[in-house]
Amino acid sequence: MVLEARPKSSRRNGRFIEVGSKISTARYRAPENALRSPVYSSPADVWAAGAVLAELVNGGRPLFPASSEVDLVHRVFHLRGNPWSVGWAEGCRLATKLRLKPREESCRRREPPKLARAVAAFGAKLDAPRGDRWRPALDFAERLLQLDPARRPGAAAA
Secondary structure (H helix, E strand, O other): OEEEEOOHHHOOOOOOEOOOOOOOOHHHOOHHHHOOOOEEEHHHHHHHHHHHHHHHHOOOOOOOOOOOHHHHHHHHHHHHOOHHHHOOHHHHHHHHHOOOOOOHHHHOOOOOOOHHHHHHHOOOOOOOOHHHHHHHHHHHHHHHOOOOHHHOOOOOOO
16 A cells, blocks of 8 residues: 655545654654655555564664664665665655765665674674574565665565
């Protein structure tokens, strides 16, 4: 289900919602919403589930402890790549509109950093014996935290 953002006065029967900073807690907000996309859909919820799962693996510490939307965008781009490097066209358009284009060397296409490195950098111990138990959860969070919403698994598949 895709909900299109409309001004508050034009909401009818709960079908349209106003997308903004109130859509979710910043640390769980999907990058498309942080970039002020006018559309809210289930991939945003899949991202939030991935952020919560990664937080659990990370010993209760959030991966994206942002203090603002801009801070969130920078943290997400740092840990998951930026729209240009992962080939997410809509993300490039939204980021450019907000004047968030990165340096040229950051725009080359490449795989985003592995989440395991990010979680390890935040202090989670992925070494045996506990690490082996968390590996499937971390791999699943990796799939849920794809920068491009079209690459995230659907809610039913997740």
